[in-house]
Amino acid sequence: MHTSAEMAKALNRPVVFLNGLQKSYDLPAFEGTAYPDAYLAFLRSVIFLRMLGISQETLLKLWRLEKKLLTLLHADSVGSPTWFLDSCGPTTSPHHRLLLSNFDMGFQLKSQAVQLGLDFTEGIAPELFDGKEMGEDALRVLGQYLEIHTRVQKDIRTEIPLLRKAARWGARFG
Secondary structure, three states, X not given: OEOHHHHHXXXXXXXXXXXXXXXXXXXXXXXXXXXXXXXXXXXHHHHHHHHOOOOHHXXXXXXXXXXXXXXXXXXXXXXXXXOOOOOOOOOOOHHHEOOOXXXXXXXXXXXXXXXXXXXXXXXXXXXXXXXXXXXXXXXXXXXXXXXXXXXHHXXXXXXXXXXXXXXXXXXXXX
16 A cells, blocks of 8 residues: 555656546545555556657546446446556456556457456446446447557557667666
C-alpha cells in the first residue's frame, strides 16, 4: 500500500499532477497509506503511454471503453472500490489483457471474441433487462476498444525508436 506522496515520488511527478489524473480518470482518492500496488501500476501505465506520445484524449476514450466493457461483463466480482484497477501489474498473458486496466479477458484480444453471458459476480441480483436489450452490446464495445487499441499500438511502435535515441542522448547529461 502507498500514500499519494509515495506514488508521486515513484512516478517522479508532483502530487497535484496525480490528483489531476485521479479526477480525469474518475479514480477514487484515499487518505493515508491506502493506495494498492495496482493503483500505482495504473498511473505508471498512463504516464508511460503519455511519454510515448499517446494523447490524453485517446487514453480517456480507451479508459471509458474498458470500464464499459468490464461493466458489461460484470467484472466487479469483489466489490472493491478499485475493482477496475485491481488487475494492473501482472504481466502474464499480455495479449489477453486490456491496455489500461490490464484485465485478463481470457482470450486473444485481436480475435474479437468474447464469451457473452459471463458474469463474474455471485449473488448479485441481475438487471431487469440484459445489456443488449438496453442497447449495450459487449461485442460492439470490444470492437470500438480494439479500433483505438490497434491505433495506440501502432503509435507506440512508431515512437519507440525515437524514445530510445532520446534516452541515449539524454544520458550524456545524467
